[in-house]
Amino acid sequence: MGKSSPLCEQQSKLGGPGPAIRPLSRRYARGVFVLAFALALTDFIDRQMIVSTFPFLKEEWGVSDTQLGALVSVVSITVAVGALPIAHLADRWSRAKSIAVMGSVWSVAAMACAAAGNYGQLVAARAAIGVGEAGYGPAGGALLAGMFPQRLRATVAGAFQAAGPLGAVFGIVLGGLMVDRLGWRITLAFFSAPGLLLALLFLRVRDHRATGSAGVGAAEPSRRPGGVGELLRARTAVAAYLGGAMQLVVLSTLYTWLPSFLTRSYGYTDAKAGAVAAVFIVASALGTVVLGYLADRAGAVRARNKLVVPAVLALVALTLLTAGFAWAPTGPVQLCLIIAGTFTVTAAIGPVPAVVMDVVEPGIRATALGMVTLVQNLFGLAVGPVLTGWLSDAYGLPTALALMPLFCAGAAAALWCASRTYERELRTDADHGAAPVHAH
Template identity: 50%
Template sequence: MHAPTADSGDRDDYLVSRPRAWFAFAMTFALMLFDYIDRQVIVSLFPHLKLAWSLSDKQLGALVSIISVVVAVGSLPVALLADRVSRVKSICVMAGIWSLSTIACMFTRNYGQMFAARAMIGVGETGYGSVGAALIASLFPKRLRSMLLGAFFAAAALGSVLGVMLGGVIAARWGWRAAFGAVGVPGLVLALLYLWVPDYKTVALTSSSDPAGKQPSARQFFGHVAAILTQSRTVWWTCLGAALQLIVVSTVWAWLPSFFNRFHGLDPHAAAKQAALIVLCSALGNFVWGFIVDRLAARRPRNKLFVIATLCTVTLAVFLVAFAGVTDARLQLPLIALGGFLMTCSAGPAASIVLDVIHPGVRATGAAVLAVFQNLFGLAVGPFVGGAISDAWGLHVALTVMPAFGLAAAGCFLLAVRHYETELHRVASVQMQVARPAGPATASTSRASA
């Protein structure tokens, strides 16, 4: 099977003007940044919470995992609503909810209240990654998707870095409660500014040959959506592979501050800064691997899957050496940093692969399927299972064992290879238009293919 080319009539252009497309990317990136600042700020506060409320590692891990569970449960309905109504307005509401919930964490007085407030952050974040990714994928040319989505998801890593660092610095000076308030307010401002971001018109799910004016029943509509989402084997194998690799990522992100605190004797503030450097390497890897994958797949799209499968396997090898074979901190830290750089290899390319083969009429919903897998079977698993293993056998064992999920991820990406290029052709001719903006900016009427 040959890859689609420009000669096949498959246009590859911006949906809106370049300045407006890049403004949309900048705003979506900024909100993703604060999404993960709010989500991960608690990681550097683990030592404080453990001391204040006598919590186990499993309980601490649950404060991270609960957000991913809630996001997974709500992603599909929220994204489907955004697909059929407005992506921009939906994002404004989401950002407002998660920011207010983060601020509420500073007023909690026990573990139960903190757990509930963290769950509400998940309610706000439900659907954001999938809706934001769909918006970026639709406004920009396909040739840039892996790179831009890699950069978009790099905001998650950068936000995690800032969350860990800010949490440690603010807690050291003003106490751990102040950290939640300090990171929650900026998201409210960005939520209002997001109304100026351009959106694209809702795309009909039925063909143009359907009788004019005929509206499908609710049952027909949801049946059609389900058929679109379930017919792609590429989507399902890619979603599973992305989730398994995120088990590795979420475990490392959640437990590195505690690892440096317990095994290298660093105080919580210093441990947070050390862990932030590793997460920064992850952010760089997000962008770099997205860029490299786009270049290697320019002539043969299936190369995306081969490359990330290889990188997932290499990540496992690096972490095994780092945690099981090296004890000298001077050697261990560079190896962990290399593993951090490698482990986010699949974030941008996986989203790009899913969005490539999903009908544009349910693009956010298709991305939500990926988000469900990533959050429920990836981000939620790592911190909690890693904490449980740590309680039973020690944190060092947990960080040694958990990267093995990357090998299973590689297998899933290789299984997706057989179907990817065939499914690309199914949506190659679908046309899209820019919608009237939610804010006062004016829209162009440019068109682009899916």
Template identity: 45%
Template sequence: MNVIPDGPEAGNNDDYLTSRRQAWFAFALTFALMMFDFIDRQVIVSLFPHIKSEWHLSDKQLGSLVSIISIVVGAGGLPVALVADRMGRVKSIVVMAIAWSLATISCMFTANFSQLFAARAMVGVGETGYGSVGAALISTLFPKRLRSAVLGAFFAAPSLGSVLGVVLGGMIAARWGWKAAFGVVGVPGLVLALLYLLVRDYKTVALTPASKQVTQSLGGTLKHIFGTLARTRTLLWLCAGAAAELITVSAIWSWLPSYLNRFHGMAPEAAGKAAAAVVLVGAFSCTFWGIVVGRLAVRTPRNKLPALSVLCVVTSAIFVVAFGGTYTGDTQFKLIILGAFFMNCTVGVVAGVAMDVIHPGVRSTGAAVLSLFQNVFGLAVGPFLAGVLSDQWGLQHALTFIPLCSVLAAVFFVIAMRSYDADAARISDVKLDVAPALTGTLSTGAAV
């Protein structure tokens, strides 16, 4: 990809689209918002024992309070990404962050399961499209050689946010009641949203030189966009593999505090802290595997995919032994920690591979397709399926079965490898340009 920077500040920038400082500023704020996205999403996990006791809910109902956000995010991601690709990524992110933060705060005022379920759905409405739009923005601002590492670090934010959400939820609930947790974690997103107005965007690019003729109508635009994505076979198999692996990840993240509470006799606050340690290992490993896999495949980029397959198989084997074997106590917890080191391996690398093969003109939309699969068929399925299986078989048997989905993910990644080279070559000559700063545009408009 040939990158042509815009403006003198971007000169000698070693293939950064804008200046290196601006690119890292954008990364820092995008990372921070992604972290609070998942703090707001996962804070409820450590509150499960309190909610179950107060409202007498089933495990299926508890799991649905996590899954509903992923369903809404997945279902709404495509429309939001379509708007972001045409209207601007920075403006879209600011609106989304404000919306999900206000929705999180509203959860503290709910009085029953139905109201909390509706409020959680509204959190999902706000978060819709954030991951895909944010990934499209920062992956384009940075050089291609850094893409896997940068996105690996970016997608460590969900793990870190989940850690903080679980820990904060348990601590706040123990002192001020479980509803107060929503109010405390919802405010920072509002502050970050305002700071995000300082981030630089990239200019929207045409899909083809003749795109104006092809996309004069809304129907023509949609047909052209989804036709472009449908021809990217690597993306389709990548979506399937990413979703299958996230079934394992989301089930472990959502139900480990309850597992430790029920089977190890830990108090909810202590169980939350122990589970947070597991998720924190996942946050580190996401960045670690993004760097390692990226470097191993620097000469042959398609080899990222078989590397992911191996890591997924290892993930499945460790968790099946941890929950299905005879190990208990510290030994079992160490195995769970080891599994956590492998299970989050796909997130950053998958996003990097997707950016390698998606046309920049529909990068947010393509990332939203990936997000759709990850959320609806991955993150939403894991907590709910584990809850259903727990009601039928018990939580331990449920957590033994779920990791087998990682083996399915490994198969899909191997299939995706076969079309990678052709899909990446198709977009290798696309040129990009940096957009004017949004704050400058707003100031000009106000002056007019």
């Protein structure tokens, strides 16, 4: 995936024992990004395809809607539980090899879903998919962070995270097309083989790390006993965790309830509601990339702007979504407001993990992203759908959807607080001897 040029041996001597880090070519770094993105895409396709099989599972096994919902929830639970310990293991071992293992785990688990003989076996296989994703997201993000310069990290993180909503779109659309023709078992197993192949390719990826010291050399995995404690000592990181989670409360609400809103308020068929909801998901994916890039550009002018931009955009999303659900009548204007709000509410997805990696020791970056994953799943993705359902039972779905964007105000406050300490706690690549990306 591209050639690289060696650093002079003198740098290795200045940095202490160990081989010198070779700077990466842009081609190599971009090639690894494409590989990581493609693997993440298969993960979310495997994760979301289960929704298309619900009618078939209900008919064949007689399961309840609650049991069907548990097939989705169990993935988020295992992601949250496994994120921090598995990410810590990746920091101590090898991020690239960890990705290969985790990708293999969820690909084999997807095959196991297709072979499940009863509901309990299917739940267990779905839980294993979550275990694989728990390790992959943090390790993949940390690996990419070491391959791209600091000024591009929010852009890269946002683009990497965009695999989630795009995979969800493909999972829902392709699942709906395949399940009628191929059956639910083949549908669930269809992307497991490509996922396994992509995972094994990571065995050939070089894992570049910073030393965590002034020297330049191939870094040893972090073994500092206080490493995990640093994740909570950095005030910027703690505020960013909370801000990002509150944004995801709103985003997960939209992903879960927009199809129901469209069927109830617009009289759409399930198929049409799913197709229109896919447009909203694509808008969120675009927002993740575009707004992450905007935050990076603003951060190049002044570092704290990397957090100020998503804080301001959180308030914009609050305005757009509240106007769309509370005041606009059903019709094109309302749909446009909701699409714009769905685009804008993703502004923190890229900057939050990028900023967290900027304020912790490079040797525990995967662990830091594990903490991001834990907080975002437990206090973001798991909260939105359930709380919205409760509000919908009490006040109706339109009212519930109008109230949920209030979490954007909390996100804006948390991100603003993080911006006030970010510049003081910022660790630059130069401070840690990170492997540079070669200019040509």
